Every structure is written in C-alpha cells, then in structure tokens.
Amino acid sequence: MQDKYYGEFGGCYVPEILMQPLAEVDQAFQEIKHDADFQAELSDLLENYAGRATPITLARNLSRIIGRKIYLKREDLLHGGAHKTNNTIGQGLLAKRMGKKRIIAETGAGQHGVATAMIGALLGIPVEVYMGRVDAERQAQNVKRMQLFGAKVHAVDSGSATLKDAINAALRDWVTNAGDTYYLFGTAAGPYPFPALVRYFQEVIGREAREQMLRLTGALPAAVFACVGGGSNAIGIFSAFLDDSQVKLYGAEAAGQGLHTDYHAATLEKGAAGVFHGMHSMFLQNQDGQITETHSVSAGLDYPGVGPEHAHLHATKRAEYLGVTDHEALNTYRLMAEREGILPAIESCHALALALREAENFDAEANLLVNLSGRGDKDLKNYFTHVNS
Amino acid sequence: MNRFTKLLKNQQAFIPFFMLGDPTPEASLEIIKAAIDGGCQALELGLPFADPIADGPVIQASAERALKNGTDFAKCLELITAIREYSDIPIGLLIYFNLIYRQGVELAYQKLAAAGVDAILQVDVPLEEAEQYNELLTKSGLASINLIAPNTSEERAKKILNNTTAFAYVVSDYGTTGVRSELPQQTFTRIQNLKAMTDVPLVIGFGINTAEQVQDLLSAGADGVIIGSAITKIIAKHVDDVGQAKVAVTSFINNIMTKIG
Numbered sequence A: 001m002q003d004k005y006y007g008e009f010g011g012c013y014v015p016e017i018l019m020q021p022l023a024e025v026d027q028a029f030q031e032i033k034h035d036a037d038f039q040a041e042l043s044d045l046l047e048n049y050a051g052r053a054t055p056i057t058l059a060r061n062l063s064r065i066i067g068r069k070i071y072l073k074r075e076d077l078l079h080g081g082a083h084k085t086n087n088t089i090g091q092g093l094l095a096k097r098m099g100k101k102r103i104i105a106e107t108g109a110g111q112h113g114v115a116t117a118m119i120g121a122l123l124g125i126p127v128e129v130y131m132g133r134v135d136a137e138r139q140a141q142n143v144k145r146m147q148l149f150g151a152k153v154h155a156v157d158s159g160s161a162t163l164k165d166a167i168n169a170a171l172r173d174w175v176t177n178a179g180d181t182y183y184l185f186g187t188a189a190g191p192y193p194f195p196a197l198v199r200y201f202q203e204v205i206g207r208e209a210r211e212q213m214l215r216l217t218g219a220l221p222a223a224v225f226a227c228v229g230g231g232s233n234a235i236g237i238f239s240a241f242l243d244d245s246q247v248k249l250y251g252a253e254a255a256g257q258g259l260h261t262d263y264h265a266a267t268l269e270k271g272a273a274g275v276f277h278g279m280h281s282m283f284l285q286n287q288d289g290q291i292t293e294t295h296s297v298s299a300g301l302d303y304p305g306v307g308p309e310h311a312h313l314h315a316t317k318r319a320e321y322l323g324v325t326d327h328e329a330l331n332t333y334r335l336m337a338e339r340e341g342i343l344p345a346i347e348s349c350h351a352l353a354l355a356l357r358e359a360e361n362f363d364a365e366a367n368l369l370v371n372l373s374g375r376g377d378k379d380l381k382n383y384f385t386h387v388n389s
Numbered sequence B: 001m002n003r004f005t006k007l008l009k010n011q012q013a014f015i016p017f018f019m020l021g022d023p024t025p026e027a028s029l030e031i032i033k034a035a036i037d038g039g040c041q042a043l044e045l046g047l048p049f050a051d052p053i054a055d056g057p058v059i060q061a062s063a064e065r066a067l068k069n070g071t072d073f074a075k076c077l078e079l080i081t082a083i084r085e086y087s088d089i090p091i092g093l094l095i096y097f098n099l100i101y102r103q104g105v106e107l108a109y110q111k112l113a114a115a116g117v118d119a120i121l122q123v124d125v126p127l128e129e130a131e132q133y134n135e136l137l138t139k140s141g142l143a144s145i146n147l148i149a150p151n152t153s154e155e156r157a158k159k160i161l162n163n164t165t166a167f168a169y170v171v172s173d174y175g176t177t178g179v180r181s182e183l184p185q186q187t188f189t190r191i192q193n194l195k196a197m198t199d200v201p202l203v204i205g206f207g208i209n210t211a212e213q214v215q216d217l218l219s220a221g222a223d224g225v226i227i228g229s230a231i232t233k234i235i236a237k238h239v240d241d242v243g244q245a246k247v248a249v250t251s252f253i254n255n256i257m258t259k260i261g
Helices: A016-032 A036-049 A060-066 A084-097 A111-123 A133-138 A140-148 A163-177 A194-217 A232-238 A308-315 A326-340 A346-361 A377-387 B003-010 B025-037 B057-068 B073-086 B097-103 B105-115 B127-140 B154-162 B185-197 B211-219 B229-237 B242-260
Strands: A009-013 A056-058 A069-074 A102-107 A127-132 A152-156 A181-183 A223-227 A248-256 A272-276 A278-283 A319-325 A367-372 B013-019 B043-046 B091-095 B119-122 B143-148 B167-171 B202-205 B224-227
Touching (some): A009 A308, A060 A069, A060 A326, A060 A346, A111 A127, A111 A140, A127 A163, A140 A152, A278 A308, A326 A346, B003 B167, B013 B202, B025 B043, B025 B242, B043 B057, B073 B091, B105 B127, B127 B143, B167 B185, B211 B224
Parallel strands (some): B013 B043, B043 B091, B167 B202
C-alpha cells in the first residue's frame, strides 16, 4: 500500500461497501506486477493489437515557426485513437484474471468508453458505459462506436450530466453489483488503487518517450507537456521524467472561457483541497464543499477534480499547471491540421497550445516534448459548431 | 455515555432519516418536529450533498431540493440547534466528508457538537482513513457511527465495531439507499453473527420501508432500524404543502410505532 498516498493527497475515501472490491483489485494488481504470463499477454496486446510503440514525430513546420523543436508523442496513432487503450488493455486483462463477468466504465469524451468497449469485445466480457447526457450528445460518434463494439451506453441525466455524474452513476452500479462486476476506471484518479493502477498501465508512454528522445536527440527534453483532466496521459508521460529535475513538467488544464470566468475546469489553479470520488485531492467547489459544475470545449477535460499525484506534483511545484482556453485549443486544432496534417483531439490541443505559449521561455536549442494523447476526428463537429457560432 | 448508547442499551428504536432542508429549511424543521411528536425515538439527519455516491435517486433528489432552496452548512447548524432546543432526542448525522473537510475538520466537529449532534456517520470515510481524525472526533464530544456492509468480513467488522462509539449502521443489502421489496435473508444471519461478537448497538438500514420489516429486524435482534427513502418519498410527494407532508410523515411513523409497540 506504499502507493496509497502522494504527500498529503490520495487515500481511499469510499463507503464501506466498496472497501472489499477495491482490496480485491489491489491484490490482483500487486500479483500481476510479477506475473510473467500476464506481462507477456499485456506486451503482446500492446504491440500486436494496439500498435505500440507509438512513434515520436518532430512537428517540423510548427518548430520552424516558433524556433524551438517540438516533438509529439503520437498516442493518437494508438489503436482506438487515444492513450486510453493502454489502460483498458491492462485493466481488461486484470478483470479477466479476476474472473469478473461484467465490466462497467465511466466516460467523458467517450474515448475511455470506446477503449473499454473495444477490450470488452476482444476479451468477450460484456461492457456497460456510463456517460453524461451532455457528453453523449457532443460525442455522438463515440456513442455509436461503443454500441458497435457491443457495449451498452447509459446516458446519465443527473447533476451537470458530464463526467462527474457518469462517475457517480458507475460507482452506484458498482456498489450494487460489486460481486461479479469490474469497474474499469478511466483515469489516474479516484480511490486507491486506481491512481496507482492506471498510472502503472500508462507509464509505457513515458518509458517509450524517454528512450525515443534520447535516441533521436541524444538528450532528455527540456520540458514535457500534457493535458490534464483526471490526468492519466499526463502522469503516464511525466512518470519517466519525475526524477530528472532538469526536465520541466507542464500540465495544461482546461481554462474554458477564461480563468476569470466561472466557465472552466482548471482544478489545480482555481480549486481547493477536498475529498471526493474516493480521493483526497483538489476540486472545484464552493465555500460549503459542494462540487461545482465545470466547463470545457473538450469533454475529456471537463472534470472538477484531478488525480491525487497531480495535486501532489502541484503542491510540491515539481510540475506546473496552467490553463488553456477553449479558444486557444480550437486555434491549435486548426493550426495542427493546416501546418502538420495532424488532427489532434481537442484535449491534446490544450497541451500543444501550452507548449507553443511557453516555448519562448526556452533556449532555441531546447527540445519540447508534447504528449499528443489522442486523435481529433471525434471533435470535427464540435470544432465547426464553435467556429461557425 | 452518549444519547444513542443510553437509548439503545435500554430499548429498541425506530429511527427515521430526514434530509435537513428538504424541501425548504423551514418546512424541514416543521416536518422533523412533527416526527418527534409522532414518537420516534431518535433521528438520523442528512446534510445535503449534491453528489451522494452511496445514495439512490430518492435521496439525491432530496439533497438537490434542499440545496436549491438555500440549505447550506450554516443553515443546517441552525436547524439542528432548533431541533435540539425542541427535544432531547438522540441526533445522528449522516454526512459526506467533503462538507466537513471544507469547514476544517476540527471546527466542523466542534460546530456540529455545539449545535446538538450526538453522533456522526461520515459515509465516505472508511476505517483506515477515519483513524487520522479519531482524536479530533473524540475531543469534540461527538460519538461515531460506522457502516458495516454485506461484504465486510467478520475480522474487519470487529475492527470497525471497536472504533464505534454510538452504533454500527449495518447495511442490509448491496446497492445504494432506496426502497426494496424484500430484505435478503443474509441481513438476518448478519444480525445474529454480529450480535454474538459485540455489545455495540446494531442499527439496520438501506431499503427498509414497511412496519413489518422493522418488526422482523427488531425481532431478529437489531437494536434499531433506520428508514430513509420511504419517508423522503412522502416528503417529495408533498413538497408544496408542509401541512400534508407533516400529516403523512406522522401517520407513517405512528403506523410503525404502533406495530413495534
């Protein structure tokens, strides 16, 4: 249980009924770390099903424009279209090993839901996905993909009908069906062991990226950028550089319509410490401790909390977390399409926009590494709605 | 000795649950006073939290009504103070931890104790996390209520009981709060097993809604029974008419009190 807390953050704050199922997940997690058969199957699926390793691409035109080299870790090229697949393959295999008959998941942008549905189809385990109705509407294509993979999608109407409410609904399902159901949590947040477990399966991003940067450039990058909703892609890539104090780490939070407005999801910059969704972390909340509704153009960052390790990295200043507005992210979406012929997810555009903004603070020789966490086809409709309005 | 221990060592109790501030702070106070007049022996009160993961749709809607109508932490303290002035009845409080954390844990405990709360159940703080706050809780004078779930092992239940100073809230069934048509047989064997290992009072809750069920549980050895969603549904039906809500809640409570004699 050494990974249970990150400084003062983390822990396992859940109703008693979830303690036993979480302990069961933790036990399986500890076992698979040293289980050669499990690791072999995981590696096989990551390589031959999902297409790892993902490449690193030098964004040649953007780099020329801003005068710093920007390298992209191409998780958008992973099967399923985002880094989420790393986690769902891992936890899917874990669920299978534990003999679970049913998998449930929450999803915001739909990427985690799609990645879970995909793995459910592959492993032959029925999947049910909870998704806020607002998200289901703005990511209708992902809903169809999940359904094609055979998953049942429940639209959640309570609260703000987004990711927070989808997690509430999934937790309620788990409380009811803990015996035969595995809750495949999508991000490095929530109660222990999920922050540690999801990080474990996402560390592959950082491991590969570190080695690739050394091979390609002969040195570590000056800085690493990733977007942060719950924070799984960010912790995945950060994990390999945490001990290299010369590598600056940047998390891009969703500043929505601006940090001076009420319409954002910038948990670390604007939130306060609290205890919610199983963890002691940072949350957007009112004076009384009621969790507030968030706003972001990207469903994947539209969450009022953040993984506890990010809260810790923020508190200790090992990583810096800065807001990127909807407007900046949408501009970057177009810029990437026009200049690089790449369409990143709007979530990933937050990380890219932050790298472009911060680039001038680095020497001309500096190499900046950006985790391009997912592909942006899912955001086309959203993009054109915004630019035409 | 806290009010709950005093009560439950001597008699079995029916404990209705009320969400503070549902449908409005004023109406809520009137309804709770009516329940006290109706003869219930203790109260379990909830502080409204908009994202109650252990609760079903009925309690969530209740919390939303209370919040929408201006119920916040300060208002809840006022209501509890008024209830305490009205009666000497044991008051338990069911609360999601963020509401306490946000006030400052020590300060929140002190305020709740000063308002007249006897014991609190921090729904999302299991044994392991509770440890760091036990000292502050004891210092404040609040007694503790802790959950024992259907999947809590006997070994773990023992530890939980050792840390419980008011009563153990034994969850009758898997799932969230909410009315169920029948109670699982497991609930009854659970009561017997727990009874055999402890003197800590055992109060059963989640899914109970009829006088017959209350009677069955008390006959099986439970020290108390909590009904929440069934009562909250009555309030939901009469949100615009406090008078009607009071009559209906009182009649529901009378019916149970008559049955259990």
